[in-house]
Structure formats: C-alpha cells, structure tokens
Amino acid sequence: MSALLDQPLLWLVVTLGAYRLGLWLRDRTGAHPLAQPVLVAIVLVATLVVLTDVDYASYADDTALITFVLGPATVALAVPLHRQLARLRGFVLPLLTAVTAGAVVSVTAAVGLVRLLGGDELLARSMAPKATTTPVAIAVSDTLGGLPPLTAAVTITAGILGAVAGPSVLSLLRIHDHRARGLAVGSASHGIGTGRMIVDHPVEGAFSGLAMGLTALATSLVAPLLVALML
Template identity: 90%
Template sequence: MLLDQPLLWLVVTLLAYQLGCWLRDRTGAHPLAQPVLVAIVVVGTLVVLLDVDYASYADDTALITFALGPATVALAVPLHRQLDRLRGFVLPLLVAVVAGAVVSVASAVLLVRLAGGDELLARSMAPKSTTTPVAIAVADTLGGLPPLTAAVTITAGILGAVAGPGVLSLLRVHDHRARGLAIGAASHGIGTGRAIVDHPVEGAFSGLSMGLTALVTSVVAPVLVALLL
C-alpha cells in the first residue's frame, strides 16, 4: 500500500516545503506565502484526511528532525560574515535579548492568568518565544505540557514570520540589526528563515538572537514563573 512505503512522508514534507518556496517566489515574498506555513497546511491536511498515525509520520520524517540540529548550528555562518556589524552593538544587543526574554515569559504568564487560564496553561505558554526544542525542555522543567508548548511555539514562529517584518516597518524600525534581533527573539527559527530571505544582515542577527533568547529564557523562565505563580 502506498501509505505504508518507507520515507513517503519525508518526500511529501519536502515537496510541500518546496511548494511554499515556489509560492513565496511567485508572489513576491507575500507575508502569507511562508514555506513553513504552506508545508504545515498541506501536510497537516493530508495527515488528517488520510487518517495517518502521527507516530508513523514522525518515523518517516526523523531525518528532518535530526537535521534541525546541524541546521541551527549553521546559522552561525551568516553571522560570521556580518561580524563587523557587531562593533558597538554588543551591549544594546545583550540588553535587548534579556529584556525581550523577560517580557515574553512574564507577559505570557500574566495574560493567561488575566484571561482566566489555569496554572498549567501558564506554565506551558511561558517559553513560547524560544526555539521549539528548548521550549519543550523548559516547559517540562516548569511542569507544563510539552506538546501544547510545541504547538504554541510553532504558532508564535509562524505569526512572527508572517506579521513581524510588517509590524517593524509600521513602527519605523529600519536598522537591519534591530529588525533581526526582534524577529529572532519573538519567532525563533521560523522567523529567522524569513529574515534570511529578506536581508542577510537581518538573517544573521535573527539567528544570533534566537540562540541567545533560548539561553536566557532557560535561565529566567523558572525564576519568573516561580515569582508570578
């Protein structure tokens, strides 16, 4: 049976992502034509319609999961090419990353509580702005629900990739370094993928911001959650 073929969903996922890249190029990089978003919609629809077991899908696409590690490390390459732009920017960068992580965690927890959500939901939402593997680990440490955290984190990344650059332009943030820092801090790897396409400097600083935000969030999240809950 076709659905039982090894690596079928690996091929489907890669083709869906390629479709997203094609749509992005054909639409002039329209905000909604994000390859990750297109791939999620296409693959998710097929998985639901064909009633595919998630474990089978995960097994077929394990190679993509494995490649996420090296791909994240490879984000250091564009940053290396932009090292000269770090001069005089290190202190503002560190302040911005720490402030962004604190605001992200605190706002997530407080908004959930103000909206009537329970403590479990607040703990699950707290690390939403860091990269998915780190968010899952932090949520587990905080006593949240890692699967829910993963879904929220991916959603935050997609929303940041779709709306982030437009919002920054409306706010008249034109410095490519600042734009990259904001996108990486709010929408991690998915937003960084958008930033790399938009401008090499934005992509480099978004990748740096994503890594630093993950580090800072893993430190401050337990402290803030303990204080706020």
Template identity: 65%
Template sequence: MTWLLDQPLTWLFATLLAYRGGCWLRDRTGRHPLAQPVLVAVLVLGALLLLTGTDLDVFDDGTAAISFLLGPATVALAVPLHRQLHRLRGYAVPLVTSIVVGSVVSMTSAWGLVTLLGGSERLAWTMTPKATTAAVSIPLSETVGGVPALTAALTILAGILGAVAGPTVLTWLRVRDARARGLAVGAASHGIGTARVLGDDEVTGAFSGLSMGLTAVVTSLLLPVLALVLGGGA
C-alpha cells in the same frame, strides 16, 4: 493505498514536496507575507494527515531525518553572523539588554495573559517559553509544569506568525536598522522567522540568528527563577 500511506518514506517525500511547493508559491507571489513555505507545508500536511487518517507516529518516523537536520541547520546560522561580526562593535550592551528585556517581557506577558483570561496555571506555564526554539521550549515546559506537546505547537505557531507578520509590523513601526529588525524577529519567532528574514537580507538574518540563540539561553536561565517566584514547577 493503505500500505503506501503507512510507509515512512511516503511522508518524508510529502514533507519535502509540500515545502518545495511553498517555496514555489512564495516566489510566484512576489514573496507575499502569507506565502511562507513553512506555513504552506503545515497546512498541506495537516490536511493530508486528516484526510488519510494517518497515525502521527508514522509521520514522525518518516520525518525523523528532517528533525535531526534541524540541529546542524541551526548551528549553520552562525555562518552569516560570522560574516557580520564587524557590525557588533559598540552594539554589545544594547544587544544584551534588549534580549534580556525581551525575554522577560515575553515570559511574563504570556503567563499574565493566560492568568488574566482565567486559564489554568498549567496552561500559563505551557505558554511561557513559546518564544524560544522548539528544542528548548519543550524541555523548559516540562520543567515548569507545562504541557510539552502543546508548547511545541505554540512555539511553531509563534514562529509562523512572526515570519508572516514580523517584518511588516517592524516596517509600520519604522524600525529600519537591519540589526534591530533581526534582533526583534529572532527573539519573537526563532528559527522560522530567522529563515524568513535571512532570505530578505543577510544582516537582518545574521542578527536574527544571534537573537534566537541568546533568547534561548536567557530564557533557560530566567524561566526557572520566574517559576520559583510565581510558584511554578512540576
């Protein structure tokens, strides 16, 4: 049994099976907000790793192929956006404005909240880039003096929370426009949230993918400036 658990392919199979189980649960519950495949997979795999005492390096080796495919999968989000390009007419200025304002609010509120609650400066900078996709948030965290591993966990958590609660909150707030809903989800919960709304509506998913990419770019440009102003940096 120990030999089997130490094989990288075991965890590749377990990851795919856990995600597929999450998809099955989502469909069986009528797409309940809590039945998000990523959330289900995280809970199942986390429990398995704890119960078996498997080294995380073994898990990382086994899921390296999935991690590699995240890049092409992110680029592929441009396909639904290309189909919706006609909806961008007359929307460029409010789109860019909302992304810039949203990025600034996300960074400053995260930094300010940690500082207000008495957290360390390092924890504050660890939290600050959480709204960008993990591939961006990790190097940004390292640049401004955060803890990259913790930033990765917080980024994933933000994505899961956005996927679970984002569409419902937007409905409560009476945000009906598919473009606005997509921009909000993509800016707050990046790829995980985008995958959620893309399955619900192609227009919302397309604008969420666009928002995710633009948020990463804007945050990458503004976070070093914010760190310079507030005295961050490694």
C-alpha cells in the same frame, strides 16, 4: 492506498515536496507575507495527515531524518553571522540587554495574560517559553511542569505569526535598522522567523539567528525564576 501509506519514505517525500511548493509560492508571489514555506508546508501536510487518518507517531517516524538535520541546520546559522561580525562593534551591550529584556517580557506577558484571562496554572507554565526555539521550549516547559506538546504547538504558531507579520509591524513602527529588525524577529519568532529574515536581508538574517540562540539561553535562565515568582 494502505500499501502506499505504509511506504517508509512517503511522508518524508511529501513533507519536502510541500516545503518546496512553499518556496515556489513565495518566489511567485514576490515573497508575500502569507506565502511562508513553513506555513504552506504545515497546512498541506496537516491536511493530508488528517484526510488519510495517519497516526502522528507514524508520521514522526517517517520524517525522523528532518528532525535530525534541524540541529546542524541551526548551527549553520552561525555562518551568516560570521560574515556580519563587523556590525557587532558597539552593539554587543545593547544586544544583550535587549535579548534579556525581551525574554523577561515574553515570559511575564505569557504567564500574566493566561492568568488574567482565567487560564489554569498548567496552561501558564506551558505558554511561558513560547518565544524560544521549539526544542528548547519543550525542554523548558517540561522543567516548569507544563505540557510539552502544547508548548510545541504554541511555539510553532508564534514563529509563523512572527514570520508573517513581524517585518510589516516593524516597518509600521518605522524601525529600519537591519540589526534591530533581525534582533526583534529572532527574539520573538526563533527559527521560523529567522528563515524569513534571511530571505529579506543578510544582516537581518544574521542578527535574527544570533537573537534566536541568545533568547533560548536567556529564557532557560529566567523562566524558572519568573514562573516561580508569578505562580
């Protein structure tokens, strides 16, 4: 068993296999909200890592290739947006206003809720950038004096919750415009939510990807100012 766990490609194969199983479950269940490939992969891989007592640093080294391709994959989200450029006409100003307002509300609500519930300043600084994509959230957290590993965990959790519940909540609120739905999920749940929206509808996926990028920019700009004012 020890020799098997020391194989350099083991955890890369396990992670990709877990994600592929998640895709299979999503297709078999008719895209059930809980059958999100990322969620399935996280549960399976985390369980195996704990059961085999593998050091996280070793796992991270073995799966460095996946981390590397996240950058190009994020950039590739511009492709579906390019196909929907015509739908941006007359929507640019509302879009920018909504994304900026969303970033302000997200940071303010995160910091305010932590303080209201008695959390310390370190936790508040770590929670502030939770709505943006994980690499940006980690960088912003470090700038704010937060705890980047905690920020990463909270950010991924927010993404999963948005992917699972976001579309259903929007439907309950009777929000059916595909642009607005994509914008909402992308602003709150970054890449994980965008992955769900791409499957649901091409327009929703395109606008979710755009919202993810703009939210990362807006949060980077407003978070330091808002945290300084509130803390």
